[in-house]
Amino acid sequence: MLVSAKEMLTKAHEGKYAVGQFNINNLEWTKAILLTAQENNSPVILGVSEGAGKYMTGFKTVAAMVKAMVETLNITVPVALHLDHGTYDGAFAAMEAGFSSVMFDGSHYGIEENVQKTKEVIAKAAELGISVEAEVGAIGGEEDGVVGGGEVADPDECAKIAGLGVDMLAAGIGNIHGVYPANWTGLHFDVLAQIQEKVGDMPLVLHGGTGIPEDMVKKAISLGVSKVNVNTECQLSFAAATRQYIEAGKDQQGKGFDPRKLLAPGFEAIKATVKEKMELFGSVNKA
Numbered sequence: 001m002l003v004s005a006k007e008m009l010t011k012a013h014e015g016k017y018a019v020g021q022f023n024i025n026n027l028e029w030t031k032a033i034l035l036t037a038q039e040n041n042s043p044v045i046l047g048v049s050e051g052a053g054k055y056m057t058g059f060k061t062v063a064a065m066v067k068a069m070v071e072t073l074n075i076t077v078p079v080a081l082h083l084d085h086g087t088y089d090g091a092f093a094a095m096e097a098g099f100s101s102v103m104f105d106g107s108h109y110g111i112e113e114n115v116q117k118t119k120e121v122i123a124k125a126a127e128l129g130i131s132v133e134a135e136v137g138a139i140g141g142e143e144d145g146v147v148g149g150g151e152v153a154d155p156d157e158c159a160k161i162a163g164l165g166v167d168m169l170a171a172g173i174g175n176i177h178g179v180y181p182a183n184w185t186g187l188h189f190d191v192l193a194q195i196q197e198k199v200g201d202m203p204l205v206l207h208g209g210t211g212i213p214e215d216m217v218k219k220a221i222s223l224g225v226s227k228v229n230v231n232t233e234c235q236l237s238f239a240a241a242t243r244q245y246i247e248a249g250k251d252q253q254g255k256g257f258d259p260r261k262l263l264a265p266g267f268e269a270i271k272a273t274v275k276e277k278m279e280l281f282g283s284v285n286k287a
């Protein structure tokens with residue numbers, strides 16, 4: 001059974017740890033993340049971008065696959081299926097398809113339009129018991145074609161959106177999606193502290209978790225970040241392990257071309273990355 005992310009994040013915020021959101025792209029990704037969460041007795045959030053949802057033939061397919069897998073693998077840790085950076089229409093479509101959590105990213109709208117649309121998403125989500133993540137201000141980098149400049153959110157705007165009744169809030173504090181540039185200046189902890197003060201005990205979300213130094217991640221968690229999004233890092237470790245397999249010529253030995261063999265090293269690499277992140281975030285044994 002899938003659960004809303006509300007309870008797991010409230011507990012994480014109180015306990016000063018964070019739950020990882022790991023984005024999925026296919027069956028191997030999903031299975032690797034679910035098994036790692038169970039092995040480490042950790043709550044987990046499976047993130048699905050609109051692009052990844054389309055790739056997997058739609059939100060309905062994703063929800064059906066994840067629900068069936070949770071059941072057949074006997075996953076007992078809390079699992080939330082979460083739409084990542086949803087559009088307004090996307091958020092409603094994901095809720096109808098059976099997702100248990102959605103992000104409505106209205107950060108590219110003006111604050112008033114963001115407020116209005118976020119309110120409408122919250123109203124529908126409340127009927128269905130689905131958790132909602134909202135976003136204020138652009139986070140840098142690129143995700144599904146949306147580009148930002150390492151921007152920093154206004155704490156007053158954060159308070160405005162948080163006050164609408166969202167369950168978690170993403171706010172730019174200099175974080176960037178994808179691989180961080182060499183001249184990156186780091187996270188703005190002063191802004192993070194100001195935001196947390198303005199939004200009370202609202203769990204905060206750190207996007208762009210790949211490549212932020214571990215000590216910065218830990219400090220952000222100590223200041224109120226209760227959810228960290230990891231996407232690129234699993235892609236990099238999957239690709240590296242797959243490359244190694246092919247470069248070693250293993251696909252040409254025996255039945256090494258069998259997709260179940262070909263994808264196995266990448267699958268194990270995702271598991272290792274997810275375990276490492278759960279340990280860093282402090283969510284191990286917090287299910």
Ligand SMILES: [Zn+2]
Binds near residue numbers: 207
């Ligand atoms: Zn993001």
